[in-house]
Amino acid sequence: MEQIAKVIVDVPTMQTNSPYSYLIPQEFLNQIQVGMRVIVSFGKGNRKVQGMVVGIDDDKSFDGKLKEIDSIMDLQPVLNTELLKLSGYLAESTFSFAITCIQTILPNALKVKYEKELVPATTINDADKAQIFGGQKRLLFESDQLTTQQLSRLLKLKKANQIKINYLVQDRAKAKTEIQIKRTPNVSFLREEFDSIRKGAVQQERLLNYLVSMGEKQVSQSDLIEAADVSSATIKSGEKKKWLTRSRVEVLRDPFKHEVTRTQPLKLQPDQQNAVDAISEKINHSEYSPFLLEGVTGSGKTEVYLQSMAQALSENKTALMLVPEISLTPQMVNRVKARFGHQVAVLHSGLSDGEKYDEWRRIERGDAKVVVGARSAVFAPLNNIGIIIMDEEHETSYKQDESPRYHARDVALWRGKYHGCPVVLGSATPSLETRARAEKGLVTRLLLPNRINHQSLPAVSVVDMKNEISQHKESNFSTELLDAIKLRIQRKEQIVLMLNRRGYSSFIMCRDCGFVLMCPNCDISLTLHMDTHSMKCHYCGHEEAIPKICPNCQSHKIRYYGTGTQKVETELKELLPDARVIRMDVDTTRRKGAHEKLLDEFGNHEGDILLGTQMIAKGLDFPNVTLVGVLNADTSLGIPDYHSSERTFQLLTQVSGRAGRAEKAGQVIIQTFNPDHYAIQLAKSQNYEQFFAYEMKIRHESNYPPYYYAVQITTNAATEAEAAKLMFKIAKQAREVLSDQAIVLGPTPQTIARIKKRYYYQLIIKYKKEPQLNELLTKVLKNSQKLGRNAAKVSINPNPVSFM
DNA sequence: AGCACGCCGACT
DNA sequence: GTCGGCGTGCTC
Numbered sequence: 056m057e058q059i060a061k062v063i064v065d066v067p068t069m070q071t072n073s074p075y076s077y078l079i080p081q082e083f084l085n086q087i088q089v090g091m092r093v094i095v096s097f098g099k100g101n102r103k104v105q106g107m108v109v110g111i112d113d114d115k116s117f118d119g120k121l122k123e124i125d126s127i128m129d130l131q132p133v134l135n136t137e138l139l140k141l142s143g144y145l146a147e148s149t150f151s152f153a154i155t156c157i158q159t160i161l162p163n164a165l166k167v168k169y170e171k172e173l174v175p176a177t178t179i180n181d182a183d184k185a186q187i188f189g190g191q192k193r194l195l196f197e198s199d200q201l202t203t204q205q206l207s208r209l210l211k212l213k214k215a216n217q218i219k220i221n222y223l224v225q226d227r228a229k230a231k232t233e234i235q236i237k238r239t240p241n242v243s244f245l246r247e248e249f250d251s252i253r254k255g256a257v258q259q260e261r262l263l264n265y266l267v268s269m270g271e272k273q274v275s276q277s278d279l280i281e282a283a284d285v286s287s288a289t290i291k292s293g294e295k296k297k298w299l300t301r302s303r304v305e306v307l308r309d310p311f312k313h314e315v316t317r318t319q320p321l322k323l324q325p326d327q328q329n330a331v332d333a334i335s336e337k338i339n340h341s342e343y344s345p346f347l348l349e350g351v352t353g354s355g356k357t358e359v360y361l362q363s364m365a366q367a368l369s370e371n372k373t374a375l376m377l378v379p380e381i382s383l384t385p386q387m388v389n390r391v392k393a394r395f396g397h398q399v400a401v402l403h404s405g406l407s408d409g410e411k412y413d414e415w416r417r418i419e420r421g422d423a424k425v426v427v428g429a430r431s432a433v434f435a436p437l438n439n440i441g442i443i444i445m446d447e448e449h450e451t452s453y454k455q456d457e458s459p460r461y462h463a464r465d466v467a468l469w470r471g472k473y474h475g476c477p478v479v480l481g482s483a484t485p486s487l488e489t490r491a492r493a494e495k496g497l498v499t500r501l502l503l504p505n506r507i508n509h510q511s512l513p514a515v516s517v518v519d520m521k522n523e524i525s526q527h528k529e530s531n532f533s534t535e536l537l538d539a540i541k542l543r544i545q546r547k548e549q550i551v552l553m554l555n556r557r558g559y560s561s562f563i564m565c566r567d568c569g570f571v572l573m574c575p576n577c578d579i580s581l582t583l584h585m586d587t588h589s590m591k592c593h594y595c596g597h598e599e600a601i602p603k604i605c606p607n608c609q610s611h612k613i614r615y616y617g618t619g620t621q622k623v624e625t626e627l628k629e630l631l632p633d634a635r636v637i638r639m640d641v642d643t644t645r646r647k648g649a650h651e652k653l654l655d656e657f658g659n660h661e662g663d664i665l666l667g668t669q670m671i672a673k674g675l676d677f678p679n680v681t682l683v684g685v686l687n688a689d690t691s692l693g694i695p696d697y698h699s700s701e702r703t704f705q706l707l708t709q710v711s712g713r714a715g716r717a718e719k720a721g722q723v724i725i726q727t728f729n730p731d732h733y734a735i736q737l738a739k740s741q742n743y744e745q746f747f748a749y750e751m752k753i754r755h756e757s758n759y760p761p762y763y764y765a766v767q768i769t770t771n772a773a774t775e776a777e778a779a780k781l782m783f784k785i786a787k788q789a790r791e792v793l794s795d796q797a798i799v800l801g802p803t804p805q806t807i808a809r810i811k812k813r814y815y816y817q818l819i820i821k822y823k824k825e826p827q828l829n830e831l832l833t834k835v836l837k838n839s840q841k842l843g844r845n846a847a848k849v850s851i852n853p854n855p856v857s858f859m
Numbered sequence: 860a861g862c863a864c865g866c867c868g869a870c871t
Numbered sequence: 872g873t874c875g876g877c878g879t880g881c882t883c
Contacts, residue, residue, distance in 0.1 A: 059883095061883095062883080064882085064883090065860090066860055066861085066882080067860080068860070070880090070881075070882080071860090071881090071882070074883090075882080075883040076883050077883060078883090095883085096883095097860095097861095097882060097883080098860090098861065098862060098863095098881075098882045099861090099862055099863060099881080099882070100861070100862050100863085100882095102860090102861070102862080104860090117883055119883060120883085121883055122883060169860095207874095207875080841880095843878070843879070844878085844879095845878085860882105861881105861882095862880105862881090862882090863879105863880090863881090864878105864879085864880085864881105865877105865878090865879085865880105866876100866877100866878090866879105867875105867876085867877105868874105868875095868876080869873105869874095869875100869876100870872105870873085870874075870875100871872105871873085871874090
C-alpha cells in the first residue's frame with residue numbers, strides 16, 4: 056500500500072532541504088500524484104505550509120509519528136517527471152535549496168501567499184474579545200503592524216488558549232474567467248418581449264434589438280455591454296426574463312488580439328541551407344546535438360532558426376527559443392508569430408503573473424507548440440521538444456544572479472539531452488566557452504560568413520580621445536564624430552549613439568575638496584537622476600536630495616561627473632540645436648511599453664539621433680541608420696574582470712552591426728582612450744576569429760576560464776571582521792582539500808565591499824578537476840547554517856559570469 | 860521561516 | 872522573586 060508521500064516543504068533552509076514523509080489520508084489515496092502541490096502541517100505550531108510531492112511509496116523508515124497531508128492544491132501535477140528531475144539537477148549544480156529550484160521552474164502565480172488570522176476561543180472573556188476583535192469574527196495577524204505591548208498581550212492570551220491562530224495558505228493561481236452570454240433560441244419570444252417592456256426603457260430595448268440580430272453565437276458580457284450599449288444590470292434583468300443565459304467560462308487570454316500578417320519561409324542561401332539541413336537531421340533522428348551557429352549581423356540566423364523550428368513542428372514536436380530579455384522586442388516576437396501564428400507563446404517580463412500563468416497553461420496543455428522567451432522561459436513546460444534555440448548565446452543575462460544561480464545555456468543543454476534534440480546556440484560573437492567547446496569538437500560549428508544581400512560590413516574608425524582632449528575643451532564628441540553626425544542629419548539619415556556606461560554613471564563631486572556623495576548603506580557613490588531630481592543608490596534604493604553645497608567643505612562648486620546619457624543629451628542640444636534626439640536609458644524606459652514606444656518613434660524617423668546605453672546595441676534593425684557612434688568604448692575595458700575584453704569586443708561588434716543594414720553604406724566611429732587595445736582594434740576589423748585566438752592565449756597564460764572552471768564563494772556579515780573571518784576559515788578548509796592544480800584567489804573584499812549595510816568578502820577557486828570540491832562546498836553551506844541567524848552568511852556561485 | 864524551550868538582566 | 876529579552880535547535 057503506497058500511502059506515504061515524500062514532500063519538499065516551502066521552508067528554504069539547509070536543515071529542511073530534504074523530503075519529509077507524510078501520510079496520505081484515505082480520501083486522497085488514489086488522487087495524490089508526484090508533482091502536485093499540497094498543504095501540510097509543519098513544526099510544533101502545526102503551521103500550514105505549501106509542499107511539493109516528489110515521491111510516493113510505503114517506506115516507513117522515519118520513526119517518529121507521521122502527520123497527514125492536509126489538502127491537495129492541484130487537480131493534476133504541475134511538475135512533470137522531466138521538470139522534477141531538472142529541479143534536482145538545478146539544486147545540485149547551483150548549491151541551492153530544492154524548494155527554491157522548484158519555485159523557479161513554476162510560474163510565479165503558483166507560489167502561495169501565507170497569512171495568519173486570529174480567532175477568539177469560546178472561553179475568551181467579553182472585555183478582551185471586544186477590545187481585540189471589536190465585533191469582528193477574525194483578525195488578520197500582521198505582527199509588524201502591532202506594538203510590542205499589543206503583541207505580548209496577544210501571545211499571553213494565546214498561551215492561555217483564549218485565542219486561536221489559523222494558518223492560511225492562499226493559492227494565487229486563479230484561472231481567468233469571464234461571463235459568456237447566449238441568447239434564447241426562441242427569437243419570436245424576443246420579438247414579443249418588445250411589447251412587454253416599460254415605455255422609455257431604452258436599455259432593455261437596445262438589448263432586445265441586439266439579441267434579435269446577434270445570432271446563436273456566444274459573446275462575452277463585456278463585449279455585449281460595449282456593442283449593445285447597455286449596463287450589466289440590464290443584462291442581468293434580461294437573464295431573469297429568460298432572454299438570455301449567462302455562464303462563467305474559463306478564458307485563456309488571447310495574445311493574438313491583433314493578428315500579425317503571416318510570412319512564408321524565405322529562400323535560403325547555401326550556408327543557411329547547410330545549417331538547416333544539419334539541424335533538421337538531428338531533429339528527425341531525435342538526437343541530442345549541440346550546435347554553434349556563428350554568423351555576423353545580417354547573415355540570416357533568424358531565418359535558420361525559423362525554418363529549423365518549422366522542421367520540428369512538421370515532425371509533430373515542439374520548439375523552444377530563448378532570446379535576451381532586451382531583444383524580446385515586438386520586432387523579434389512578430390517575426391516568430393508571423394511564421395507560426397497562434398501556436399506561439401511568448402514569455403517576457405512585461406507580463407503580469409496572471410498573464411504568465413495563462414501562457415504557461417497554454418504551453419502545458421499543448422496549445423502552444425512554440426515558446427519564445429527570455430532566461431526563465433528555458434523552464435517552459437513543453438513536451439516532446441524537437442529543438443532548443445538560444446540566440447545571442449554569449450549574453451551574460453542568461454545567467455541568473457540570485458539563487459538558483461543557473462545559466463540558461465546549461466539548462467537548455469540538459470533539456471536537449473533529456474528530449475534528444477538539437478540545441479542551437481547562435482551568436483555573431485560567441486562566448487569563448489562555447490567557441491572553445493566547438494574547437495574541441497563538443498559542439499558542431501555552423502558558419503554563416505556572408506551578409507544576406509552581400510552588403511559590405513560598415514567602415515569602422517577609431518578616434519583617440521587623448522588627442523581630442525588636448526586639442527580642445529572637454530567634450531563627449533570628437534571633431535570627427537561631430538562632423539559625421541552633421542553630415543547624416545543633412546542627408547536625412549539617422550544616427551545611433553551608444554554610451555558605454557557599464558560600471559559608471561553620473562555621480563556628484565566637489566571641485567574644491569574632491570568630496571563624492573556616497574550611499575550611507577553601501578560602498579558606492581550615489582547616482583544623479585535628473586528625472587526625479589534626486590540622488591539614488593543603485594544597490595539599495597536609498598534616495599536623497601541633490602546637494603547644493605558641498606557637505607564637506609561648504610563650497611558651491613559641487614558638480615556632477617561621469618557621463619550619463621542626460622548629460623550627453625544636454626551637450627548634443629548645445630552643439631546641434633536642430634537635431635531631434637531620442638534618449639533611451641533606464642530612466643526613460645522604466646514605464647511599461649516605453650521601450651517600444653521610443654523605438655517606434657525612432658523607426659518612424661521622429662528623431663534623428665537615438666542616444667542610449669547598452670540596450671540599444673541589441674537586435675535593432677533600422678535601415679535608415681548609417682552612422683553608429685560609440686562615445687566611450689573604454690569604460691567596460693576598465694573593469695577589473697577577466698571578461699572585460701570579451702565584453703567590450705562583443706559590445707562594439709554588436710553595435711557596429713547596427714550601421715548600414717539596407718542599401719546605404721554604414722559607418723562606425725569608436726571613441727576611446729585606448730585606441731591600441733586589442734579588443735578595440737579587433738572590433739574595428741570585425742575579426743572574431745582573431746579575437747578568439749588572442750583572448751584564448753591570454754586566458755591560457757593566466758589560467759582563466761575556459762581553461763579553468765571557477766567558483767566564487769562569498770560571505771557577508773554585519774561587520775567586516777566577521778565576513779573576513781569566515782572567509783579566511785573557508786579558504787583554509789579549501790586549501791586543505793584542493794590539489795596543487797587548483798588556484799585560490801583571495802580572500803578579498805568584494806569590489807563593492809558593502810551593500811545594504813552588510814560587508815562582503817569573496818574567494819575565487821579556479822580548477823580543472825577537483826572531485827572533492829563539491830562535497831566541501833556543500834559542507835561549508837551546511838556549517839554556515841548552524842552558525843545561527845545573525846552570524847555571517849555564505850553563498851556559492853559556480854561558474855560566475857564575472858569575478859566581481 | 861517560525862515556533863518552543865531555555866537561560867540571564869531589571870522590574871512590579 | 873518573576874517577566875521577558877533573544878540565542879539555539881527542530882520541524883515528517
